[in-house]
Amino acid sequence: xxxxxxxxxxxxxxxxxxxxxxxxxxxxxxxxMDVTSEExxxxxxxxxxxxxxxxFSYRRSCRxxxxxxxxxxxxxxSTLACKESMSTMIExxxxxxxxxxxxxxxxxxxxxxxxxxxxxxxxxxxxxxxxDIDECPTCENLVSPHDAEELNEADLCIQCGACHYACPAxxxxxxxxxxxxxxxxxRFEADIRDSDAERLINVNEEKQGVWDCVKCFECxxxxxxxxxxxxxxxxxxxxxxxxxxxxNNVATRHAVGFLHSIKKHGVLDEGGLVLYSxxxxxxxxxxxxxxxxxxxxxxxxxxxxxSDNLDxxxxxxxxxxxxxx
Amino acid sequence: MxxxxxxxxxxxxxKQSTPEQMMSTLAVARKLNIELIELTEASCCxxxxxxxYDDFLSLVLNARNIAYAEKxxxxxxxxxxxxxxxxxxxxxxxxxxxxxKAKVNEKLAEVGLEYKGTSNIIHFLYAIIxxxxxxxxxxxxxxxxxxxxxxxxxxxxxxxxxxLHDESHKQKENPYNPTSLDDLIIACGGMxxxxxxxxxxxxxxxxxxxPHTAAVLTGNAIAGATDNNADMMVTPCPLCHLKLDTQTKHxxxxxxxxxxxxxxxxxxxxxxxxxxxPAELGLKHHVTEVNFI
Ligand code: SF4
Ligand code: SF4
Ligand code: FES
Numbered sequence: 001x002x003x004x005x006x007x008x009x010x011x012x013x014x015x016x017x018x019x020x021x022x023x024x025x026x027x028x029x030x031x032x033m034d035v036t037s038e039e040x041x042x043x044x045x046x047x048x049x050x051x052x053x054x055x056f057s058y059r060r061s062c063r064x065x066x067x068x069x070x071x072x073x074x075x076x077x078s079t080l081a082c083k084e085s086m087s088t089m090i091e092x093x094x095x096x097x098x099x100x101x102x103x104x105x106x107x108x109x110x111x112x113x114x115x116x117x118x119x120x121x122x123x124x125x126x127x128x129x130x131x132d133i134d135e136c137p138t139c140e141n142l143v144s145p146h147d148a149e150e151l152n153e154a155d156l157c158i159q160c161g162a163c164h165y166a167c168p169a170x171x172x173x174x175x176x177x178x179x180x181x182x183x184x185x186x187r188f189e190a191d192i193r194d195s196d197a198e199r200l201i202n203v204n205e206e207k208q209g210v211w212d213c214v215k216c217f218e219c220x221x222x223x224x225x226x227x228x229x230x231x232x233x234x235x236x237x238x239x240x241x242x243x244x245x246x247x248n249n250v251a252t253r254h255a256v257g258f259l260h261s262i263k264k265h266g267v268l269d270e271g272g273l274v275l276y277s278x279x280x281x282x283x284x285x286x287x288x289x290x291x292x293x294x295x296x297x298x299x300x301x302x303x304x305x306x307s308d309n310l311d312x313x314x315x316x317x318x319x320x321x322x323x324x325x
Numbered sequence: 326m327x328x329x330x331x332x333x334x335x336x337x338x339x340k341q342s343t344p345e346q347m348m349s350t351l352a353v354a355r356k357l358n359i360e361l362i363e364l365t366e367a368s369c370c371x372x373x374x375x376x377x378y379d380d381f382l383s384l385v386l387n388a389r390n391i392a393y394a395e396k397x398x399x400x401x402x403x404x405x406x407x408x409x410x411x412x413x414x415x416x417x418x419x420x421x422x423x424x425x426k427a428k429v430n431e432k433l434a435e436v437g438l439e440y441k442g443t444s445n446i447i448h449f450l451y452a453i454i455x456x457x458x459x460x461x462x463x464x465x466x467x468x469x470x471x472x473x474x475x476x477x478x479x480x481x482x483x484x485x486x487x488x489l490h491d492e493s494h495k496q497k498e499n500p501y502n503p504t505s506l507d508d509l510i511i512a513c514g515g516m517x518x519x520x521x522x523x524x525x526x527x528x529x530x531x532x533x534x535x536p537h538t539a540a541v542l543t544g545n546a547i548a549g550a551t552d553n554n555a556d557m558m559v560t561p562c563p564l565c566h567l568k569l570d571t572q573t574k575h576x577x578x579x580x581x582x583x584x585x586x587x588x589x590x591x592x593x594x595x596x597x598x599x600x601x602x603p604a605e606l607g608l609k610h611h612v613t614e615v616n617f618i
Contacts, residue, residue: 076521077501092501168526172538212535214542215373216526217485221500228486237377251534258375262386268337268369277533288571288612295610297342297571305340308366312436313386320385320432323378 009095011035011086015048016100017056018107026107028098029053035086042070042081044099045111058111065224068158071165072111073100078162080224102165118161121177125203127184130196147192154187154232156225163219163229175208179219179229182210186232189239204240204247211237211251241323253277256325263317266307271298329456331402332394332444333361334412336563337369339404343563345607349592350404350449352605356465356596357457361402364393370411372564373482373530381428387415388429388440396438400445402452404592406562407530410482413446413493446493448483450561450591454505455495459512467600469514473557473617475594476518476550476586477506478569480562481526500524506561506591513598522549527568537579543568544580551584556617561591571612587615 011033018026031048042060049056059069063082070081075093089097099111106113133141163179164170170178177185185203188194203209210233219229237255240246257276261269271289275282292298299305307313339347354361367390369375376383391412394401403409419426420442430439447455453462484490487500498505503524507517527546528539547569550558560566566588568576573585589597593606597618608615 075501092499168542169531169535169538172541173535176538206534212531212538214526214528214535214538215530216481218481218526221485221487234377234380238380241378249534252378254533255374255378258369258371259378259382262369262371262375266368267340268372270337270341274533288574291612292342292571295612296344297610297612299341307368309436312366312389312438313368315436316385316389316432317382319435320382321379322381325378 007037008034009090011090012096013044013048014096014098015056015110016098016104016107017110019110020108026104035090037085037087039086040082041072041074041079041084041086041089041099044086045072045081057109066158068160071102071160071162071224073102073165074098076100078102078166078222080160080162083224102161115161117174118159118164118178118180121164121181122159122184124208125177125181125185126196126199127181127188129188129191129194131193132195133193141193143192150190150192151187152190152232152235153225153227154183154190157183157187157227158225160224162222162224166218166222168216168218169212169214173207173212176212177203177208179213179233182233182236183227183229186236189236200236200239200243201245203236204245206249206251210240238323241325246325250277250281252325253279259317259321263314265304266310266313267305269301269304271301328358328360329452330360330362330399331452332397332399333363334367334370334390334394334401334403334408335363336403336405336408337372338563338567342567343590343610345610346404346563346566346590346592348605348607349590349596349601352601353453353592353596353599356599356601357453357462359452359457362397362399364390364401366393370408372407373411376411383411384415384418384425385429385432387412388419389433389436389438391416391444391446392433392438392440394444394446395441398443400447402447402449404449404561405564406448406480406482407564409446409448409493410489413489416442416446417489417492448494448561450483450505450509451494451496453595454509459508462509462595462598463512466512466514466598468598470510470594470598471514471516473515474518474553474555475510475515475589476520476553476555476558477510477523478527478546478550478558478560478565478588479503479506479524480560480565483561484524506559509591509595510559513594515594518550518553518555520549520553520555522546527565529564529568532568532572536575539568540572540575540579543572544576544582544584547573547576547584547586548580548582550586555586557587557589557615559589559591559594563590566590573613585613587611587613587617589615
């Protein structure tokens with residue numbers, strides 16, 4: 001950074017303002033400022049408070065990307081205010097920036113939101129070590145570096161909520177635990193000392209669990225700690241199969257169905273997959289299927305394409321499979 | 326310019342539920358004089374679901390697909406965002422982890438193949454934009470889409486994770502404000518529509534297990550485009566296309582409002598501008614009718 005020349009440019013901010021005690025509706029206040037390339041988003045929040053309006057409210061504590069308090073949204077992107085440089089924001093979005101809390105519908109005062117749903121979901125995955133540990137141990141409980149690596153940075157989560165409030169599945173389905181809670185769950189599932197048998201079952205339940213993740217990668221994109229929550233979600237899926245707690249339902253059959261299809265055809269048999277996943281519930285798809293059929297979008301079983309060299313694929317499935325359902 | 330030549334990984338939908346996507350890909354390639362060698366040996370990429378069940382197997386199968394592109398000595402071109410994600414992610418993981426690569430190659434050796442890491446993997450959208458070039462497309466347009474407001478729908482897996490995108494493609498794409506498809510719309514003579522949902526998820530991957538979430542996402546996308554005066558949408562992903570084109574009834578019910586727009590595949594849009602006929606582009610295979618032709 002220090003070798004770069006410091007540049008200054010004018011930026012127009014549209015800032016979300018709301019005081020739940022006084023206002024019926026939120027409104028946006030405009031501020032125009034000269035911003036230097038060295039500033040972070042938190043500097044702008046500070047300047048609004050110090051130079052324009054002392055009542056402007058936001059959370060911050062450490063200013064070092066550790067406490068997780070300062071996450072907000074810039075042009076709809078969740079971001080950690082004390083870590084995000086203004087030059088990145090300008091590069092992404094130009095010189096007109098909208099500053100909002102992580103969730104406008106949860107706003108209490110300006111950038112401050114009620115994060116209760118986040119913490120409830122965090123608590124729901126029992127984010128602590130369940131282990132029978134001798135109260136008077138005679139030696140240390142060692143974890144090898146190799147085993148510690150399994151945590152895959154999941155223990156670096158600062159609970160900032162950036163991913164949680166960027167997640168479309170959380171937005172639509174209020175039961176869904178969300179990416180941060182899954183990171184926490186994975187943190188302890190991957191810990192060889194942990195013996196909680198319920199957690200993995202809990203995070204695999206329908207509606208609330210990992211199977212409702214839409215695989216949009218928003219969480220991976222926004223995490224200021226590069227934790228890649230969806231990677232942890234994928235690992236929780238895999239653990240459920242490996243440890244035999246995966247229930248036989250439409251979601252798990254959908255994943256396993258791919259294997260059956262590939263074994264038979266090399267390629268996916270789309271109709272076969274839906275049938276395998278849904279079972280008798282397939283009837284609910286009939287109206288759309290008929291429309292698709294009329295438009296030549298459905299292949300009859302006898303016309304199913306097959307991959308060339310299918311025997312290779314079948315051989316590899318035999319030799320490389322690591323899971324049984 | 327040297328003739329562009331790629332190994333084409335069609336993915337599964339192009340041969341089943343979106344035949345129009347296959348037709349339009351080939352039609353556009355003919356117009357642009359791009360040679361596509363189809364990887365007929367390729368298996369399904371697992372569509373981001375197989376790895377939930379068996380990660381290693383998913384790696385092996387995807388590595389096999391890439392190995393075939395390598396045998397041709399060609400860059401692999403995908404025509405589905407999720408194929409792009411799974412294949413490029415496999416490449417990313419194997420290239421950065423020699424131990425894992427060796428394990429995968431041990432399996433591939435059983436069928437006489439090897440994953441080397443020599444072929445790049447790009448989506449056809451970026452082959453057109455980065456390799457062929459927008460300026461050249463612009464000059465070839467014979468039937469500009471100038472009467473239409475077109476809403477670009479990017480689809481998650483082409484733009485996120487952005488690191489993977491940037492590693493695979495020549496030009497970066499801003500995951501929060503992508504522009505490639507907008508630029509292509511403009512090159513084809515159309516007006517690009519700005520709307521909030523252009524880089525959001527269509528919900529395809531949870532269609533069966535979380536139908537409500539999936540339907541709301543589809544509904545929001547079409548509604549966002551409609552409210553910004555779009556006449557149609559365009560997408561580079563056949564899975565997004567399936568959602569936006571065939572699921573309008575569920576989507577409308579889920580968001581409590583009737584929504585429906587014609588949706589073009591990226592290839593169909595380019596094809597129309599270059600003078601391909603609706604029949605060549607398979608426009609009759611849409612559930613939501615393309616009624617402006
Ligand atoms: S990938 Fe899954 S968990 Fe992450 S933001 Fe998208 S839906 Fe939420
Ligand atoms: S996973 Fe990342 S984005 Fe999500 S709460 Fe933890 S640190 Fe924040
Ligand atoms: S102020 Fe603590 S993380 Fe930003």
